[in-house]
Amino acid sequence: MTNTHPLIQVKSLDLHFGAFHALKNVSVDFHAGELIGLVGDNGAGKTTLIRVLCGIYAPSSGEVYFDGKKIEKFHPKLAIDQGIETIQQSVGLCDNLSIARNFYLGREPVKRVLGIPFLDFAKMREKSTRVIRQFGLRENVSADDEVERLSGGERQSVKIGRAVEFMNRVVIMDEPTNHLSVREREHVNELAVQLKEQGLLVIYITHDIFQVHKLADRVVIMENGEKVADASTDALTAEELEEVIRQGGRLVEKREAV
Amino acid sequence: MTLSIAKPLIRRHAELGIFLIGAVLIVVFTLTSDGKWANFYNIGTILQVTATLGLMSLGVALVIGTGEIDISVGSTFGMGALAYLWLAAHVDPSLAAVAAIAVGAAIGLVNGLLVTRTGTPSLIITLGTLMIFRGISIALTEGFSFSVPYAARKGWAYFGLGGGEFLGFNTALYWLIIVLVILMAMLKAMPFGNRLLAVGGSAESAHSRGVRVDRIKLSAFVLCGVLAAFAGTLEAGKLGFADGSMGRLMELQAIASCVLGGCLLAGGRMSLIGALMGAFVLSSVQSYLVVTGVRPQWFILILGLIVVIAAYGDRSLRQWALRK
Numbered sequence: 001m002t003n004t005h006p007l008i009q010v011k012s013l014d015l016h017f018g019a020f021h022a023l024k025n026v027s028v029d030f031h032a033g034e035l036i037g038l039v040g041d042n043g044a045g046k047t048t049l050i051r052v053l054c055g056i057y058a059p060s061s062g063e064v065y066f067d068g069k070k071i072e073k074f075h076p077k078l079a080i081d082q083g084i085e086t087i088q089q090s091v092g093l094c095d096n097l098s099i100a101r102n103f104y105l106g107r108e109p110v111k112r113v114l115g116i117p118f119l120d121f122a123k124m125r126e127k128s129t130r131v132i133r134q135f136g137l138r139e140n141v142s143a144d145d146e147v148e149r150l151s152g153g154e155r156q157s158v159k160i161g162r163a164v165e166f167m168n169r170v171v172i173m174d175e176p177t178n179h180l181s182v183r184e185r186e187h188v189n190e191l192a193v194q195l196k197e198q199g200l201l202v203i204y205i206t207h208d209i210f211q212v213h214k215l216a217d218r219v220v221i222m223e224n225g226e227k228v229a230d231a232s233t234d235a236l237t238a239e240e241l242e243e244v245i246r247q248g249g250r251l252v253e254k255r256e257a258v
Numbered sequence: 259m260t261l262s263i264a265k266p267l268i269r270r271h272a273e274l275g276i277f278l279i280g281a282v283l284i285v286v287f288t289l290t291s292d293g294k295w296a297n298f299y300n301i302g303t304i305l306q307v308t309a310t311l312g313l314m315s316l317g318v319a320l321v322i323g324t325g326e327i328d329i330s331v332g333s334t335f336g337m338g339a340l341a342y343l344w345l346a347a348h349v350d351p352s353l354a355a356v357a358a359i360a361v362g363a364a365i366g367l368v369n370g371l372l373v374t375r376t377g378t379p380s381l382i383i384t385l386g387t388l389m390i391f392r393g394i395s396i397a398l399t400e401g402f403s404f405s406v407p408y409a410a411r412k413g414w415a416y417f418g419l420g421g422g423e424f425l426g427f428n429t430a431l432y433w434l435i436i437v438l439v440i441l442m443a444m445l446k447a448m449p450f451g452n453r454l455l456a457v458g459g460s461a462e463s464a465h466s467r468g469v470r471v472d473r474i475k476l477s478a479f480v481l482c483g484v485l486a487a488f489a490g491t492l493e494a495g496k497l498g499f500a501d502g503s504m505g506r507l508m509e510l511q512a513i514a515s516c517v518l519g520g521c522l523l524a525g526g527r528m529s530l531i532g533a534l535m536g537a538f539v540l541s542s543v544q545s546y547l548v549v550t551g552v553r554p555q556w557f558i559l560i561l562g563l564i565v566v567i568a569a570y571g572d573r574s575l576r577q578w579a580l581r582k
Contacts, residue, residue, distance in 0.1 A: 056466055077468035091466045094459035096526040101452050106468040108449040118447050 005068055007032045007170065007201050008053060013062035015048060015225075022048045023059070024225045030203065032169070035196040037216030037233070038205045039245060045225040046205045047089060050172050053203075054086040055079035080106070083168030087159045089175050089205075095148035099137075102147050103128035103162050132161035136184040152179030160188060171195050172203045177211075189215055209245065213238035221245055268579035272520030273532025275572035279518070280539050287546045294549040295542075302427055306496065307541040309430035310335075310420075310489040312534045314508060315515040316441055317485030319533040320478045322516050323445075325458040325525025326373060326380035328479060331486040331512055333391035334365045335505030338487025339494035340395055342419075343404040346495075351415040355491050362487020363480050365391060370479030374472040388509065396502035405499030420495030430492040434534070437485065441530055454478060458525025507558070511540050514565045518572065539568075 006029035015023040023045050030036055038046050051057045052064065058074035065071065066082055079086075086092075093102050101108075104124050110117035125143035133139070135157035147155060156179050163171055173192065177185040192215060196202045206212050212219060213233055221229040221244060229244055236244070268274050288296040314331050321328040338358040345354035369387055373380045411421060420430040445451035456464040457474045465471050486505075494500045517523060518539065519532025543564055547557050 054466070055468075075468070075470075076466050077470065080468040086466070088466055091460070091463045094456045094463050094526070096459035097452070097456055101456075105452060105456050105464065108452055110449060117449060118443075119449065119452065121447075 004031060006030055006065075007067055009063075009065040010049075010053075011063045011065070013049070013052065013064070014060045015052065015057060016060045022225050023052070026062070026222075026225075026227050028220055028227055028230060030170075030201050032201050033196060033199045034218060035192060035202045035204060035216050037212035037219040038203055038222070039207070039209060039212055039219055039241075040222035040228075041245070043224075044222040046222050047174055048225070049222065050086065050174060050203060050205065053079070053170075054084055054088075054172060056091075077106070080166075084170040084172065085163040085167050086172040087156075087163045087174060087176050089178070092159050093147045093155055096146065098144045098146055099132065099141070099150075099158055100124040100128045100143040102158060103132070103143075103165070107166070127165070128158075128161070131165050132157050135160045135187065136180065137161075153181065153184065156180055157184070160191075164191065167195060167200060170201045170203070172205075174205045175207070176204070177206070177208075209242050210238045213241055265579045268575060271529070272522070272527060272576065273529035273535060274520075275575050276519045276532050276535045276539060276568070278575075279568050279571065280535050280542075283539060283542060283546075287542060291546060291550055295546050298426070300545060300549060302423075304538070304541045304545045305431050306428040307544065308534070308538045309428065309434040310493045311508065311511055311515065311541060312434050312537040313430075313437060313489035313492070314486045314512040315519070315533040315537045316437060316530055317482030318509075318512045319516045319519070319521050319528050319530055320441070320445075320454065321380070321475075321482045322513075322521045322523060323454055323458045323525060323528040324475050324478045325461065326475055326478070327513070327523065328366075328369060328380065328384045328482045329509045329513065330365065330369060330384040330388040330391060331482065332505040332507060332509035333388050333395065334362050334483050334486035335490035335493070335508055336395045336500070336502070337365060337391050338362050338490030339500040339504045340398060340404050340490075340502075341487070342491040342494045343406055343498075343500050346406050346416070347404075347410060351413065351419055351421075351495070355415075355419050355488070358487050358491045359484050362483040362485070362490075364483070365487070366480035366483020367476070369483065370476035373479065374475050392502075392506070395504070399500075399502040401502070403499045403501035408498075411498055416495065420492030421498070428496060430496065433488070433492060437488075438530060438534065445528075445530065450474075450477070455526055455528075458522075458528070460526070511537070511561070514561075515540055518565065518568050520572070539564075 008030040010028045013023050013026040040046050055074045055076040109120040109123050111120045129143045137154050137157050176188050192202050218232050341361045342354045342358040345357050372383045418429050453469045453474050457471050461471050515536030516533045519536035521528040
């Protein structure tokens with residue numbers, strides 16, 4: 001995998017929010033066809049890092065390359081256009097809009113009448129619910145129901161369904177199994193592996209070390225805004241991985257030194 | 259309970275409250291005004307006022323829908339009226355109207371750019387521009403009024419732009435209907451409307467989905483300016499003259515219309531038809547006070563009372579509807 005050039009290359013990334021130093025000199029490579037587990041404690045900078053990758057935040061300094069090309073402007077629209085789909089943890093759904101409207105927000109399918117773009121409601125309703133039902137949306141919920149009235153799991157299923165529908169080259173999942181039942185969780189994890197096998201880059205953020213150890217090819221561990229370790233899951237057992245996180249990455253450094 | 263059937267309907271349609279209030283007021287006004295309120299001529303007058311206030315309210319509703327607010331519309335209305343009258347005396351009224359609308363668009367652009375580029379709350383920005391453009395209006399007219407000479411108040415364009423009547427109603431009413439249909443289509447059935455409501459619902463989420471939040475807000479401010487200036491044009495067309503204070507305090511009525519009509523000031527939830535009904539209710543109250551001989555200075559006081567009572571009533575209704 002590492003002999004091909006990385007799909008996403010992050011070089012010396014720094015991000016400040018006022019006085020808060022959220023990302024400190026982070027460099028990491030991600031390759032197509034890889035499933036990366038991004039782990040670390042709360043506030044470690046995982047979500048901040050992926051929010052740079054999906055264009056929500058612009059870095060204070062450092063560079064991001066996508067497919068060999070340096071990213072000059074950071075905006076979610078540009079990232080989406082390049083084929084980066086993200087299942088965000090706390091943002092991504094507008095409570096006041098229906099499921100169908102949320103599903104297609106930003107890239108609504110249209111039918112043109114005299115050149116004027118009108119929303120293609122039939123397609124929006126039919127397709128959105130068909131995709132989302134696979135991830136646990138109840139049969140009696142309609143595409144016209146507002147997202148506000150959905151349960152936590154159903155909200156998550158809307159975000160996952162949307163990423164699957166539009167997935168292209170990269171799928172970033174920020175705690176994707178939150179609020180999901182055991183069966184739906186398995187479904188999402190199978191999905192992550194499937195996407196990887198289809199040649200996509202999958203970045204999977206989680207707190208569940210044992211789960212990520214089973215799924216991922218490689219884990220990137222962050223702490224206090226820094227990348228503290230980056231190791232293949234073949235090289236570490238899940239217990240060792242847990243120990244690494246507890247010690248802030250020192251175990252891996254020791255191993256590499258050996 | 260049979261009433262509980264109405265709950266989902268009220269939840270889905272925030273504008274129902276203002277329609278109930280409107281219905282009650284129509285009955286009360288009809289019964290207590292001895293035929294002076296509910297007659298064809300007076301209703302026509304109310305609808306003319308509703309048309310200009312309504313156009314302004316529709317624009318404000320769009321801005322409120324994005325989670326911002328535009329309180330400069332009263333001055334934009336005045337600027338539109340002055341631009342129209344000044345030009346209509348020299349060129350064809352249709353050209354004058356286009357110029358007036360361009361003035362409105364420019365004011366909207368200034369508001370929108372100041373809000374989106376500086377990140378300053380729109381309340382304070384548009385409060386500033388409210389005063390700036392009011393000041394310019396007064397300076398331009400130097401205490402006198404702009405007017406179109408009687409001899410020039412003729413022709414299709416002049417009549418069509420609020421200066422005449424069609425089927426018994428001032429032509430402004432037909433413009434209102436056209437604008438309402440266009441805006442409803444944009445809001446409900448086009449990508450722009452989807453994104454506008456998304457921005458108001460959660461700007462952060464809309465941004466994460468690739469929506470250009472600032473552009474949507476800017477478009478809403480420009481549309482709002484256009485509609486306010488166009489409303490000013492139609493009012494100027496009807497009166498044939500305007501002074502520097504034209505449209506003063508109308509911004510407050512427009513905002514009241516929106517809120518009474520079910521637009522949430524926090525954004526994301528709005529009803530164009532509700533905002534219009536709000537404008538109709540306010541115009542009706544004004545007319546009722548005039549025809550029953552209440553002194554005009556009481557208008558603003560009674561208007562305020564009605565706004566407070568209606569807002570409270572509407573809130574109670576919605577809270578009831580949200581209870582399981």
